[in-house]
Amino acid sequence: MQIWNDPRASTRLRKWLYLLIAVCLLVSLGKFVLQASLFPVKQIQINGKLKHISQDQLQFVAQNKVIGDTLTLDLNQVKNSFEELSWIKEAEAKRHWPDTLEITIVEKKAIARWKEGGLVDSDGNWFEANTDEELPIFDGPKGSESQMKLMYEELTKTLQPEQLKVKALYLTDRNAWQVRLDNDILLKLGTDDALKRVDMLKTVWRKYLEAQASDIEYIDLRYSNGFALKMRSEPDKPVLG
Missing domain, CATH: 3.10.20.310 (membrane protein fhac)
Structure with missing residues (x-):
C-alpha cells in the first residue's frame, strides 16, 4: 500500500515535513542574527x-x-x-x-616596592608595575610577599603611636626580621616574637631613645631582657634591664 493512499500516514508525513522546515528556518534565522551583528556595541x-x-x-x-x-x-x-x-x-x-x-x-593598591622590582599590593600579591608613590621597600625571599605584608601592617599599627614609620622591611632566608625606620634607625628583631620586641621598644622609646634618635645606627632587640644600641658616634652600647 502506497503511503499517499493512506490518509493518516500522509497527514503524519506532512506534519513531520512542516516541523523539519520550521526547524531549518529557525536555524537559518539564528545564524543570520549571529552573523549580521544586529546589536553592535556602540x-x-x-x-x-x-x-x-x-x-x-x-x-x-x-x-x-x-x-x-x-x-x-x-x-x-x-x-x-x-x-x-x-x-x-x-x-x-x-x-x-x-x-x-x-x-x-x-x-590594585600598592603598599610596597619589591626590592628586585615590581610592587606588592594590599592583598600581599606581587605584580609588575611602576609608580611614583613613596612606598616602603620589601626585601625577602621569593614567595614571602604575603607574609611580609602582614608583618608590615602589624608594625605600622604598633609604631604609629610613636610617630614612627617603616621605611624598609627585611626578611632573611632564615626567617629573621629587620626593620629600617623612616628616621634611618635599623631594628634587629630576630626570628621569634618580633612584634613583642617592638612592643618592648615602645615602652622606652619616648623616655630614653627619642632624644638621641639621630645618633642611633641600630637597635638590637634580640635580647631576652633588654636591647643593645649601636650609636653612630660610639661602639656598641648594651642596655639591659
Whole structure:
C-alpha cells in the first residue's frame, strides 16, 4: 500500500515535513542574527576610581579584546581581558540593551616596592608595575610577599603611636626580621616574637631613645631582657634591664 493512499500516514508525513522546515528556518534565522551583528556595541562605559590606568590602555583593550555584539559578547572573556592589565585587581562586565557595555574596574593598591622590582599590593600579591608613590621597600625571599605584608601592617599599627614609620622591611632566608625606620634607625628583631620586641621598644622609646634618635645606627632587640644600641658616634652600647 502506497503511503499517499493512506490518509493518516500522509497527514503524519506532512506534519513531520512542516516541523523539519520550521526547524531549518529557525536555524537559518539564528545564524543570520549571529552573523549580521544586529546589536553592535556602540558605547563602552567604564566605572571606577582610576589612578594608575591610562585611557590609552583601556581603549586598547576595548578595541582589540571586545569581540562580538551586545547579544554574542562573552562577558567572562571581556572581564579577563581587562584584568590582564597589571593595575587592575578586578573587572566586572555587564551588557545594557541595545548597544552598551558597562565595565566596572577596581584598581590594585600598592603598599610596597619589591626590592628586585615590581610592587606588592594590599592583598600581599606581587605584580609588575611602576609608580611614583613613596612606598616602603620589601626585601625577602621569593614567595614571602604575603607574609611580609602582614608583618608590615602589624608594625605600622604598633609604631604609629610613636610617630614612627617603616621605611624598609627585611626578611632573611632564615626567617629573621629587620626593620629600617623612616628616621634611618635599623631594628634587629630576630626570628621569634618580633612584634613583642617592638612592643618592648615602645615602652622606652619616648623616655630614653627619642632624644638621641639621630645618633642611633641600630637597635638590637634580640635580647631576652633588654636591647643593645649601636650609636653612630660610639661602639656598641648594651642596655639591659
